[in-house]
Amino acid sequence: MNKQILSALALLMGGALLSSGSVLAAESAADGIAQYREMLSDGGNPADLIVDTGKELWAEKRGPKNASLEKCDLGMGPGVVKGAYAHMPRYFKDADKVMDLESRLLYCMVNLQGMDAAGVIKKAISKSGEYSSDMESLVGYVVAQSKGVKIAVPQTNQHERDAFARGKEIFFFRGGPYDFACASCHSVTGQRIRLQDLPNLTKAGPAQEAYSSWPAYRVSQGALRTMQWRLQDCFRQQRMPVLKYGSQASIDLTVFLGVNASGGHMAAPGLKR
Ligand code: HEC
Numbered sequence: 001m002n003k004q005i006l007s008a009l010a011l012l013m014g015g016a017l018l019s020s021g022s023v024l025a026a027e028s029a030a031d032g033i034a035q036y037r038e039m040l041s042d043g044g045n046p047a048d049l050i051v052d053t054g055k056e057l058w059a060e061k062r063g064p065k066n067a068s069l070e071k072c073d074l075g076m077g078p079g080v081v082k083g084a085y086a087h088m089p090r091y092f093k094d095a096d097k098v099m100d101l102e103s104r105l106l107y108c109m110v111n112l113q114g115m116d117a118a119g120v121i122k123k124a125i126s127k128s129g130e131y132s133s134d135m136e137s138l139v140g141y142v143v144a145q146s147k148g149v150k151i152a153v154p155q156t157n158q159h160e161r162d163a164f165a166r167g168k169e170i171f172f173f174r175g176g177p178y179d180f181a182c183a184s185c186h187s188v189t190g191q192r193i194r195l196q197d198l199p200n201l202t203k204a205g206p207a208q209e210a211y212s213s214w215p216a217y218r219v220s221q222g223a224l225r226t227m228q229w230r231l232q233d234c235f236r237q238q239r240m241p242v243l244k245y246g247s248q249a250s251i252d253l254t255v256f257l258g259v260n261a262s263g264g265h266m267a268a269p270g271l272k273r
Contacts, residue, residue: 046217047271050132050269051269052141054136055141057137062113062115063113063115066113067113069105071112072108073092074088074101081142081145084101084142084145084146085142085145085146085149086151088100088153089160089254090153092107095107098162098255099251100227100246101143102246105135106120106121106124106246121246124245125226125245128223130223132224137224139224140224146266147266148267150263150266151208151261152262152263153259153261166249167252167254170182170256171186171201171202171253171256175238176238176239178238182238182253185198186198189203202260203260204260207261210261211258211264212264212266213267213272214270215229215230215270216270228250231243
């Protein structure tokens with residue numbers, strides 16, 4: 001590994017200083033990741049391999065019903081994957097529910113393939129060192145088919161508007177031992193924790209930049225992390241109880257973030273420290 005790569009990795013792993021004599025303290029983790037991205041630009045994002053796995057999984061006959069997901073309706077008609085993520089979460093009439101990508105994939109796995117919901121949820125987030133879960137691979141595949149597509153999370157019916165209103169309330173709701181809300185960390189411009197920039201998710205610009213880059217490959221974890229994971233991890237940072245995978249609260253928050261980011265262009269799977 002050459003010195004440049006080591007330097008970028010060190011910055012990614014928490015902003016460690018190198019002994020090259022030059023003090024890199026002023027360089028933020030954001031600069032480090034930008035450098036790393038550039039170096040990877042030839043070989044691509046490690047997430048690309050996971051996207052390929054997801055593509056195979058989508059077309060493979062699986063589960064007790066021995067069916068593929070090719071009839072799964074992500075909101076743009078059965079089997080249409082291109083651009084679907086940029087228009088989610090959205091209301092689905094068959095389920096009578098607003099769903100994000102992950103809860104919708106779960107719905108399709110259960111209803112089309114006959115899989116057991118609890119079993120899928122249990123394995124949805126891969127543990128450190130494990131290969132991506134089926135859910136993570138499928139998410140990678142679907143999300144990648146929205147690259148460059150304009151984010152337009154719909155607010156066309158009452159279900160979707162209610163989900164936004166609840167998501168907004170959760171975003172500003174203070175709780176836990178430190179009395180934090182999402183807003184404590186994410187509604188101020190230019191705020192940081194250690195070396196990490198905290199995007200102001202209530203402003204269109206930073207909200208678009210953040211939302212469009214998730215799901216993302218996390219270099220520090222060697223895994224593709226989904227939006228459900230992102231929210232669970234921020235609940236943890238907020239010292240709140242564990243956010244249930246696919247819960248209405250998680251979907252509502254995603255609606256809030258997605259509507260705030262509307263107008264931006266999807267760039268996921270992104271690459272994060
Ligand atoms: C205690 C501070 C804190 C709280 C509270 C918090 N977050 Fe975060 N959030 C962070 C940090 C730190 C990061 C960057 C994490 C990283 O890079 O590992 C982050 C990252 C994010 C990102 C991704 C941003 C990007 O550009 O990649 C989203 C989206 C997000 N948080 C949403 C939320 C939501 C929604 C809540 C409320 C449920 C919340 N956060 C609560 C600290 C917080």
